[in-house]
Amino acid sequence: xxxxxxxxxxxxxxxxxxxxxxxxxxxxxxxxxxxxxxxxxxxxxxxxxxxxxxxxxxxxxxxxxxxxxxxxxxxxxxxxxxxxxxxxxxxxxxxxxxxxxxxxxxxxxxxxxxxxxxxxxxxxxxxxxxxxxxxxxxxxxxxxxxxxxxxxxxxxxxxxxxxxxxxxxxxxxxxxxxxxxxxxxxxxxxxxxxxxxxxxxxxxxxxxxxxxxxxxxxxxxxxxxxxxxxxxxxxxxxxxxxxxxxxxxxxxxxxxxxxxxxxxxxxxxxxxxxxxxxxxxxxxxxxxxx
Numbered sequence: 540x541x542x543x544x545x546x547x548x549x550x551x552x553x554x555x556x557x558x559x560x561x562x563x564x565x566x567x568x569x570x571x572x573x574x575x576x577x578x579x580x581x582x583x584x585x586x587x588x589x590x591x592x593x594x595x596x597x598x599x600x601x602x603x604x605x606x607x608x609x610x611x612x613x614x615x616x617x618x619x620x621x622x623x624x625x626x627x628x629x630x631x632x633x634x635x636x637x638x639x640x641x642x643x644x645x646x647x648x649x650x651x652x653x654x655x656x657x658x659x660x661x662x663x664x665x666x667x668x669x670x671x672x673x674x675x676x677x678x679x680x681x682x683x684x685x686x687x688x689x690x691x692x693x694x695x696x697x698x699x700x701x702x703x704x705x706x707x708x709x710x711x712x713x714x715x716x717x718x719x720x721x722x723x724x725x726x727x728x729x730x731x732x733x734x735x736x737x738x739x740x741x742x743x744x745x746x747x748x749x750x751x752x753x754x755x756x757x758x759x760x761x762x763x764x765x766x767x768x769x770x771x772x773x774x775x776x777x778x779x780x781x782x783x784x785x786x787x788x789x790x791x792x793x794x795x796x797x798x799x800x801x802x803x804x805x806x807x808x809x810x811x812x813x814x815x816x817x818x819x820x821x822x823x824x825x826x827x828x829x
Contacts, residue, residue, distance in 0.1 A: 776788050811825035
């Protein structure tokens, strides 16, 4: 019997997120530097005749285990396109918060496609695999090969993988879901309308200090509307900025997760402990980003 296959589905962090304009099709053109965290969900595929999904873990109740789960959506989209696709039962261990701006569901879906590709001998560059990723969700393509890179358009235009210096970070989610469409609606752009803001600076290979200086020239354009939708995001940002050694605090994606950057893992760990003491009911994780 074939042995189970396994992979990690890391959290996706938008270090920057510039909204360029709202397109006529309703989507928004973005420019975002994406990195991936050392923390995430875990996914295992046990080969079998039929496709199924079992979900466990701390945040499993919010993830769903039916066709609405992006793991199943991605797998079904690929099975519809590849004749005789070998499938099986997915076992998802869900640790990341849901609807949190860190691409948890998208990363899970991308992990499912990676495992199916491995089981069926498909390269990750296979056009049908890429098509299934794109149709599953806007963030799934960038999660398919979880390496830091620039993401543009509505997520379909991916730059080359970047060798960013390791960033030591704390992730904080106040355990309130924030729906992405609601945040874009609060942004209030009309079709064809853009934001009058400085362009994203060019990214060059640099030291942690150089990267941090570049990040301070950027922003997350979804942060102001998200703060209106969910004020707890502002509370989380405030607590992060009060920690010793926080070099930058910013929201990821459309929220509600925020991240803080620190000089080393010790400073990040101490900051996480401090926030956890003040808000023990929140999801708080010290990690690194690459």
